Amino acid sequence: MISMNILLVIALAPLLGSAIAGLFGKQVGRAGAHWVTILGVVVSCALSLHVLWQFLALGATPFNENVYTFFQVAGYSAHVGFMVDTLTAMMMVVVTFVSLLVHVYTIGYMEEDPGYQRFFSYISLFTFSMLMLVMSNNFLQLFFGWEAVGLVSYLLIGFWYKRPTAIFANLKAFLVNRVGDFGFLLGIAGVLAWVGTLDYATVFAHAYNSELQGTFTLWSGKIGFGGWSLDVLSGPVDVEIMTFICICLFIGAMGKSAQVPLHVWLPDSMEGPTPISALIHAATMVTAGIFMVARMSPLFEQSETALAFVLFIGATTAFFTGLIGIVQNDIKRVVAYSTLSQLGYMTVALGVSAYSAAVFHLMTHAFFKALLFLAAGSVIIGMHHEQDMRKMGGLKKYMPITYWTSLIGTLALVGTPFFSGYFSKDTIIVAAQEASRTGGWVQHYAYWAVLLGVFVTAFYSFRLLYLTFHGKERFRDVAHEAHDDDGHHDDHGHHGPVEPHESPWVVTVPLVLLAIPSIFIGFFTVGPMLFGDFFRGAIEVMPAHDTVAAAGESIWHDSHGWFMAAVGFGTHFYKSVVFWLAFAGFASATYIYLFNPAVADRLAKLFSPVVRLLENKYGFDDLWIKGFAGGGVKLGRFSWKRADAGLIDGLLVNGTAALVDRVAGILRHVQTGRLYNYAFAMIIGLIVLLAVLVKMTGA
DSSP: OOOHHHHHHHHHHHHHHHHHHHHSHHHHHHHHHHHHHHHHHHHHHHHHHHHHHHHHHHOOOOEEEEEEEEEEETTEEEEEEEEESHHHHHHHHHHHHHHHHHHHHHHHHTTTOTTHHHHHHHHHHHHHHHHHHHHBSBHHHHHHHHHHHHHHHHHHHTSSTTOHHHHHHHHHHHHHHHHHHHHHHHHHHHHHHHHSOOBHHHHHHTTTSGGGTSEEEEEOSEEEETTEEEEOSSSOEEEEHHHHHHHHHHHHHHHHTTOTTTTTHHHHGGGSOHHHHHIIIIISHHHHHHHHHHHTHHHHTTOHHHHHHHHHHHHHHHHHHHHHHHTOOBHHHHHHHHHHHHHHHHHHHHHTTOHHHHHHHHHHHHHHHHHHHHHHHHHHHHTTSOOBGGGOOOGGGTOHHHHHHHHHHHHHHHTOTTSHHHHHHHHHHHHHHHHHHHSOHHHHHHHHHHHHHHHHHHHHHHHHHHHHHSSOOGGGSSOOOOBOTTSOBOOTTOSSSOOOOOOOHHHHHHHHHHHHHHHHHHHHHHIIIIISSTTBTTBOOOGGGOHHHHHHHHHTTTOOHHHHHHHHHHHHGGGSHHHHHHHHHHHHHHIIIIIOTHHHHHHHHHTHHHHHHHHTGGGHHHIIIIIIIHHHHHHHHHIIIIIIIIIIIIIIIHHHHHHHHHHHHHHTTTOOOOHHHHHHHHHHHHHHHHHHHHHHHTO
């Protein structure tokens, strides 16, 4: 049986390490800070593995209990509680394992940073926040974890607060996520309004009941005041309750999981240190939205409209953000746009009700994407903080461990057979294909988006690999004048060409440990997680929507046992168009960037309008910065000039003062100071009062 005490230790151990490193950093020192936080995450990771083992080996039943109730008023309660099933256990292991390796990696990457203790405190606090999010058993606690990871990500992205670009990036992330979180909060409010509780179990039990199957009037069709009204629509607009709740919840997921158009914060978050790029973009914050929708599968299954909305957004993100990665030259930004694209794949899986495939890809992606981010950081260390791939090349012989682990991460990302990314990614594509057979234009659009995305992914992935590790040693062609990540000048003693070097063991060991699951984790888990009963009871899918089962029939055929089934899964690849698209992307990148680099410049000139569009990121940055944020500033200035300065100051404040002054100027003429004038006024007043009294009494 799963113990409450174990779950409390899993959640609180990183928090304790964060508190010690953050509050007593000077007392414990740099070594004390990293040891206490690493120990906390080690404890969480070990106990998370124990919980997962109890499900797999001992057949443990799901755990759902409250820890502490804050208040209970009129049937409403707020409490901390844990719901731990196979979905939660898998997420706990992924979060703590990747976090542990990031903690170790940070020892080498942040070795000379003055904010060493503060950084360890932040990343340990981030781990605690993510654990509270995935372990919650109610929407209120989910929202706490949701906001906590957003807050800590703000602190981490702007960790080097002396850099204006870092401050801009963390504000951008914070504000864009507030837009998504507003929708998320509306969805939670809808759940509370129509169900009367925020407990998962109760809400899911009501998902099929009449109170969530009806509609409500979102807009009456008229606006009016008093007896005046204006028809703005032909009639009332009725919205399905479940559709409203699910779309609002997904808008929150769009912010956290960086879906178009709320994706603009994620590439800029590369301004933070590389370890947090791996932590935020691989296994934690950006996967929170995917996890949340999978957790809410009983709700989303009740709304075809919400699923279609999710599918369209995911497909758009998967293909179009991947294209931007082709024109990026910053090594971390290429990996960042790759993350956006892969998050789009996961969202497509959610939209076709392939929740298990989405979560499976979340897991495999966490390992190989963390590997690619940390490998990029290793390259940056070896290149003395240079991030432009155009100034690299030929690093394979200088950084062999980084190269081979990067190659493994790349092969997993592009979906090479028997690497982890293949099993999850190909299942999503086949599930989208199954949905397109009976679906409408949205399903067809999604299938072609994820299919063509295979070519795009392979192309930009091998472009990164070749520009960084192969070809001419371009770093010898330019004098190097690097800057520390905190913005201070730092030439590392190199006043000429850079001499690359392999990173220290605290950097390379996490790379090797992440490379192992990047190869094998998909092969060993595809059977139970996708086509077994691993997620039974944790994820609900209506039989008519079960695209994963349909994909299994077309992929697995009659293979028996998980090993032969996985082998059959791998051999399926060579018979599909997916293989040839991936191979075409690999071949194109190989020819252009390895054998004939001049072609890249000619293609850039030939398709210059498209290149400019991609470099401008489709104008989304301008939309948010100049349109949304700039529009808000202009509205504020207009309100200040017209409403504040004109109406409030001009009319109410200054106008009232002027009116009082004018009235006083008139009344002062009455105050003559002569006694006979006052006596005359009193007599006249008395006469008027007597006249009124006589009139009223009828005398």
